[in-house]
Amino acid sequence: MIVSPYCPGASTSGGAAPAQTDERSAHLRAEAALFMRDHVLGVVSHDLRGPLNAIHSWGYVLERKVDVADAAAQRALGGIRSGVEQQVKLIEQFIDTTRAETKTLALNRAPLALRQLVEHAATQARSSLASARHVTLLMESSLAEEQISADSERLTQALWLMLAFATEASAAGSTVVLDARAEGGSFSAVVTFTASQKALLDPKLPHALEGFARKQATLPREAARIAWGLALCKRVAEAHSGTFEHDDFADGATVALRFRVPLSAA
Template sequence: MTTPSTGTAGATPVPSGFAVSERTARLCAETALFMRDHVLSLVSHDLRGPLNAIHSWAYVLERKLDANDPNSQRAVTGIRNGVEQQVKLLETIVDATRAETKSLALAFAPFSLHPLLDETVDEVRSGLARTRGVEVTVESHLATEQLNGDRERLAAALWLMLAFAVEASTEGATVTLAARADATRWYATVTFNQDVAALNDPAAPHLLEAFARKQACEPREAKRIAWVFALCKRVAEAHGGNFEQSDAPESEAVTLALHVPLSATTAT
């Protein structure tokens, strides 16, 4: 997260008048926490497959090798022991680190959706968007609809979608938030034209961490989201909904979509 700084080594220059509110600072910290856990989860998942394969092939090799050859048997034992040590590291370091935040605590209560949109958009407009010269527009078809869920968690997810869109937009560009609800679900979609140069411009003010912005520009495996949106995904799924990030070439429209049941019940 970038905050106003006076000569701190490596800090991003912050233009005059750009102030980070206490709420924005907290949202940035939560974004970083969820992103850390998301990356650890990917590491744990992606390493276990190859490690299991190596472990299985070690047993295959053991049956093929000469049981009376101590060097061969010692080599196979070393392979198996190495795999077991790596699995133990995953369990004691990676999985244990995620344990405290693996279950997302939610405070369910009914609330009106329209005020949530107004407050979140105002937070982004008055800070980052105004400083970067990006316009945030709202196309809302909401009236008096209410949602039974965790208002603060959902506000954080919506804030992150808008904040990323602003950071990925050039000066003078427009970020659009479209919101509607049907009989059962709330739909919030953020649309913007992603510009890699704007997203990673070191001279521009940023709220999101540099490595997260860089990773968001890299190709993604099917159905995987950029790390920075881990909070959005966790919050949506915890409410029984889902979060989607579209793929689009440079300078073409990108969409971030949050869909949550109006009568959400905890899914974690």
């Protein structure tokens, strides 16, 4: 196993100019924000339709029970039906239409060297956030010459976001560990860190995610839902026929973010 430390203050590989590094970081943050918006809109669309469908169904039940000669009751039922129809129309016109452009994630697949990909994402995470936060990024990996058929840019974005989020949620002086390996026909990347709610929510510290997204990550999750800020990781994994999941955020606990995709296209 090869262990590669990415320590605060280390130079950026490739000699990238500060302006280029800042531009790249801004692009990565923008992509994370775009997919977070898409994810939140999807949650809102789904969660609104449930109660609206229930109201619609109970409206029909009441319609069969209410006297057709009761004008006031008929107006009330008409108001219920009209309200539901208006809400469904708003969901379709504004929420679903807004999501249409990013609902399907197109991939530009090509053979990629996994170790180089992972190291590039880790270097970008260090230069964009970890150095400023005085957090060490440590890569533990047995990767050597293994390759994957995948979209290089999307995988880099997902790995960077995992590391950036872990850095944001880590106290100064702590270590974020990235365990990357290829086995059983899949590539897996597991990022572990010790969660610090204070570090995640402190507005005075540098951050990659917006404040509301960081706060939402600390709230209890329903079912298998993920933190909004990590939506890009899930979308990229699923687009590659893989999976993404993470532990619940608990202050002081060890938290793991798990990303897994097949080495070859399905």
